[in-house]
Each structure stands twice: as structure tokens, then as C-alpha cells.
Amino acid sequence: xxxxxxxxxxxxxxxxxxxxxxxxxxxxxxxxxxxxxxxxxxxxxxxxxxxxxxxxxxxxxxxxxxxxxxxxxxxxxxxxxxxxxxxxxxxxxxxxxxxxxxxxxxxxxxxxxxxxxxxxxxxxxxxxxxxxxxxxxxxxxxxxxxxxxxxxxxxxxxxxxxxxxxxxxxxxxxxxxxxxxxxxxxxxxxxxxxxxxxxxxxxxxxxxxxxxxxxxxxxxxxxxxxxxxxxxxxxxxxxxxxxxxxxxxxxxxxxxxxxxxxxxxxx
Amino acid sequence: xxxxxxxxxxxxxxxxxxxxxxxxxxxxxxxxxxxxxxxxxxxxxxxxxxxxxxxxxxxxxxxxxxxxxxxxxxxxxxxxxxxxxxxxxxxxxxxxxxxxxxxxxxxxxxxxxxxxxxxxxxxxxxxxxxxxxxxxxxxxxxxxxxxxxxxxxxxxxxxxxxxxxxxxxxxxxxxxxxxxxxxxxxxxxxxxxxxxxxxxxxxxxxxxxxxxxxxxxxxxxxxxxxxxxxxxxxxxxxxxxxxxxxxxxxxxxxxxxx
Numbered sequence: 001x002x003x004x005x006x007x008x009x010x011x012x013x014x015x016x017x018x019x020x021x022x023x024x025x026x027x028x029x030x031x032x033x034x035x036x037x038x039x040x041x042x043x044x045x046x047x048x049x050x051x052x053x054x055x056x057x058x059x060x061x062x063x064x065x066x067x068x069x070x071x072x073x074x075x076x077x078x079x080x081x082x083x084x085x086x087x088x089x090x091x092x093x094x095x096x097x098x099x100x101x102x103x104x105x106x107x108x109x110x111x112x113x114x115x116x117x118x119x120x121x122x123x124x125x126x127x128x129x130x131x132x133x134x135x136x137x138x139x140x141x142x143x144x145x146x147x148x149x150x151x152x153x154x155x156x157x158x159x160x161x162x163x164x165x166x167x168x169x170x171x172x173x174x175x176x177x178x179x180x181x182x183x184x185x186x187x188x189x190x191x192x193x194x195x196x197x198x199x200x201x202x203x204x205x206x207x208x209x210x211x212x213x214x215x216x217x218x219x220x221x222x223x224x225x226x227x228x229x230x231x232x233x234x235x236x237x238x239x240x241x242x243x244x245x246x247x248x249x250x251x252x253x254x255x256x257x258x259x260x261x262x263x264x265x266x267x
Numbered sequence: 268x269x270x271x272x273x274x275x276x277x278x279x280x281x282x283x284x285x286x287x288x289x290x291x292x293x294x295x296x297x298x299x300x301x302x303x304x305x306x307x308x309x310x311x312x313x314x315x316x317x318x319x320x321x322x323x324x325x326x327x328x329x330x331x332x333x334x335x336x337x338x339x340x341x342x343x344x345x346x347x348x349x350x351x352x353x354x355x356x357x358x359x360x361x362x363x364x365x366x367x368x369x370x371x372x373x374x375x376x377x378x379x380x381x382x383x384x385x386x387x388x389x390x391x392x393x394x395x396x397x398x399x400x401x402x403x404x405x406x407x408x409x410x411x412x413x414x415x416x417x418x419x420x421x422x423x424x425x426x427x428x429x430x431x432x433x434x435x436x437x438x439x440x441x442x443x444x445x446x447x448x449x450x451x452x453x454x455x456x457x458x459x460x461x462x463x464x465x466x467x468x469x470x471x472x473x474x475x476x477x478x479x480x481x482x483x484x485x486x487x488x489x490x491x492x493x494x495x496x497x498x499x500x501x502x503x504x505x506x507x508x509x510x511x512x513x514x515x516x517x518x519x520x521x522x523x524x525x
Binding site: 031034035036037038039044046047048049050051053054057058059060061064067068071072075076079080082083084087099101102105106108109112113116119120123124125126128132135136138139142143145146149214218219220223224227228231238239240241242244256257259 | 270273274277278280281284285288289291292298300301302303304305306392395396399402403406410412413418425429432433436437439440441443444445447448449451452454455464465466468470474475476478499500502504505507508509510512513514517519521523
């Protein structure tokens with residue numbers, strides 16, 4: 001016997017969940033980042049203590065307690081923003097729309113307050129990029145509140161049943177694209193992953209001048225292995241200088257790191 | 268206070284602080300004790316220099332004009348905030364509209380300059396500020412908001428528990444932050460220990476807290492620890508060698524027997 005299908009929540013309701021979930025997760029992970037501190041296995045995050053300490057040291061406030069106090073204020077704002085958004089989400093899930101509205105409003109005010117607090121610091125410490133970032137977040141918070149209040153949770157939206165042929169074509173096209181993309185990526189991994197550590201052969205481009213063009217996968221291990229190999233291959237030469245080609249001399253995004261090794265004969 | 272007033276207040280406070288601090292940044296030149304800010308004078312001198320106008324009078328006059336417009340902006344936002352405080356909605360709207368219009372004109376002028384000086388990133392930055400101002404005005408004036416939703420200061424059972432949870436979370440996070448700060452603060456001056464990665468080549472992985480003092484201590488400590496070696500050359504690893512956000516700065520020291 002067929003059981004009647006539970007009707008899906010209307011579109012505005014799903015978007016209201018999405019907005020509250022986004023801000024709850026956003027603040028939860030910001031708090032986690034502060035609580036974990038530093039880079040660990042499976043978590044890098046951002047070293048906020050180092051960032052705050054350097055900011056305050058730049059204005060002459062070297063004591064770590066100043067950075068700690070500012071971080072504690074930020075942590076408090078973030079904790080309350082998280083709790084009010086999480087509370088709004090819980091109320092929304094229980095169908096208590098009015099309570100959800102009130103909780104989300106307080107969460108939004110904490111969010112806007114947090115970004116206002118950060119933007120004061122950006123002016124003070126002269127970080128214009130962070131000022132833009134925090135102003136954008138301030139505005140995103142305000143805009144998401146406007147959208148949230150315009151979406152009526154109980155608004156009736158008539159679900160549109162997609163025609164069966166369209167669903168089959170979409171599924172087949174999607175499947176083919178997924179398989180093709182995945183195959184290309186796995187093949188790229190097999191052919192290129194060794195570049196993550198393999199040494200690069202330095203190419204002579206002049207008298208005692210050698211060029212090393214890094215692959216995009218290259219990092220410090222490639223650099224060290226390359227120098228070790230170079231020294232083995234050129235025992236009669238000593239590295240005198242390494243010149244890193246600056247960005248304006250590279251072919252936009254096509255060139256990764258390029259450097260030149262300048263040598264002199266060993267006595 | 269109802270929802271509409273709260274959000275209007277948040278918008279007014281943000282933009283008043285924004286312009287007030289921008290004006291303060293122009294008044295306080297260069298880097299001072301308790302203020303870093305941005306050296307707009309140097310920026311303007313370089314911009315005008317790139318056009319061939321090397322006389323500092325051009326940059327100074329342009330900066331004075333910009334500062335005057337910013338001061339005017341700040342005055343308009345402050346007037347809107349004071350009117351808001353007095354509860355005069357019509358006057359607040361009037362002042363705020365003037366402030367928004369003046370700010371948009373200022374960002375339009377900045378955008379013209381960005382195109383003349385060829386600074387596309389600043390053009391994007393000013394374009395974004397411009398649209399945020401416009402959107403702020405629309406939200407402030409034209410988006411209807413509930414007058415009946417208020418943030419009451421009388422706590423309910425739920426909000427009381429939320430405040431308790433918030434205090435506990437803040438204390439827990441602050442305790443972890445304090446411990447992390449105590450555990451890592453020595454990185455502000457401790458020398459970094461080098462690792463020989465290739466014969467005669469030492470790698471130094473600098474922590475995020477490190478600055479020039481750490482660099483000096485590192486080199487001096489290395490020289491003391493290795494009297495048999497002579498530092499031949501120091502190479503700063505470019506950002507491409509870093510493991511994205513995990514590595515702060517890599518330094519390679521090339522040595523030879525003393």
C-alpha cells in the first residue's frame with residue numbers, strides 16, 4: 001500500500017533555514033578557530049593571537065594581555081551571535097516563527113556589532129583590506145536579515161513537477177559530466193602528483209646562471225630537493241645568489257615560481 | 268527599542284564611526300604611538316608622481332580636498348545620529364540622505380582617480396563601498412520593518428539560559444586563548460632553530476608571531492652555535508614555498524666553512 005508522501009517544506013521556509021544555518025555555522029566555526037588556536041593536524045585556521053598581538057604591538061601596546069582582552073571581547077560577541085542564531089534555528093524548526101524572528105534579530109545585531117568592532121580596529125591599525133572585508137560582512141549580515149524577514153515561512157508555494165524526460169536527460173548529462181571530470185582529475189593526480197616533491201633540473205641560461213621553473217604543485221620540499229640535486233650535479237660551483245623572478249616578469253597565471261641560481265667556481 | 272529603530276541605529280553607528288575614523292586617520296599623520304592608520308600622504312604622492320606631477324603641492328591639495336569632503340561626510344552622519352537620538356525621524360532621514368549622497372559622490376571621485384592612476388583593486392574596493400552605501404540607504408529608508416518586534420531588556424527563561432551559556436562559552440574560549448597566548452608568546456623574541464636540509468643549507472620556519480627581532484636573534488644565535496660556518500647568503504622563501512596558511516615565513520641560510 002502506498003503511503004502518502006510528506007509534502008516538502010515551501011521554498012521560503014527552506015531559505016529561512018538556510019540563512020539561520022549559515023550564520024550559526026559561521027559563528028560556531030569562528031569560535032572553534034579561537035578555541036583551537038594555532039595550526040594542528042586536520043585544522044589550520046588562523047592564528048588570531050599572533051594577528052592581534054602584531055596589530056597592538058604596531059601601535060606600541062606590546063603586552064599580550066591587551067591582545068588577549070581584545071580577543072576575549074571578540075569571542076564574547078561571537079559566542080552570543082552564535083547562540084542567538086542557533087536559538088533562532090531551533091525555534092524555526094519548531095515552527096515558532098515569531099520567536100525565531102526575535103532571536104534572529106538579536107543574532108543579526110550581534111553580527112553587525114562584531115563587524116563594527118572589527119572595522120574600528122581596521123581603521124586604527126590601517127588595514128584597508130580587512131576594512132573592506134568586514135564592511136562586506138556587515139552588509140551581508142544586514143542584507144540576509146532583510147531577505148529573512150521578507151520570506152514568509154508559511155507562504156504556500158506550488159511545487160512544480162519536473163517532466164520525466166527532462167529529469168532523465170538531466171541525470172544522464174550530469175552523470176556523464178561527473179564521470180568525465182572525475183576521470184580527468186584522477187588522471188592528473190596520477191601523472192603529476194610526483195611534482196609535489198620531485199627535484200627540478202636547473203636549466204643553464206647563461207654563464208653560471210641557471211633557471212628553475214617550478215610546477216604549481218611545488219613547495220619547500222621541491223625547493224630543497226632541487227638545490228640538493230643542483231649541488232650534486234655541479235660539485236665545482238658554489239651558489240652565490242638566488243634571484244626570484246618577481247610577479248610582473250611572469251606570464252600572468254601561466255608561470256608559477258621561477259628563480260635563477262647564480263654560481264661561481266669553487267677554488 | 269523596536270526592530271526598525273535598532274537596525275537604523277546599527278546602520279548610523281557604523282557609518283558615523285567609519286567616517287569619523289577616516290577623518291582621524293587624515294589628522295594623525297604617519298605612524299604614531301597608539302595609532303598606525305594608513306599613510307595617505309605617501310599614497311597620494313606616489314599616485315601623482317606616477318602621472319608626472321612630482322610637486323608635492325598637487326598631492327597635498329588633493330589630500331586636503333578629500334579630507335575636507337570626509338569631514339563634511341562625518342558631520343552629516345553625526346547630525347543624522349543626533350537627530351535619531353532625539354527621535355525626529357523626518358530630520359534623521361534628511362540628514363542621512365545627504366550623508367549617503369555625499370559619501371557616494373566621494374567614492375565616485377575615488378573611482379575616477381583609481382581609473383586615472385590604474386589601480387583596479389582600489390576601483391573594486393571603492394565600487395563595493397559605493398554599492399554598500401546605496402544599499403544601506405535603501406534598507407534604512409525603503410525596506411519596511413516590523414514596528415512591533417522589540418528587544419526587551421526583561422529576560423525570559425530562554426534568554427536567561429542563553430546569557431548563561433554565552434558567558435560560559437566566552438569564559439571557556441578566553442581561557443583557551445589565554446593559555447595559547449602564554450604558551451606561544453615567547454615566539455615574539457625567541458630565535459628560530461634551523462634545520463640543515465641540504466649540506467651547508469639551513470632552513471628556518473618562522474612562527475606567525477615572529478618579526479625583525481626574531482630574525483636578528485635567529486641569525487646571531489645561529490652564528491654563535493656554528494663558529495665553524497660562515498653565513499654566505501640568506502634567501503627569503505617566496506610565498507609559493509609556503510604551505511598556504513600554515514607557514515608564515517621560510518628563511519634559507521647558505522653557509523660555507525669559515
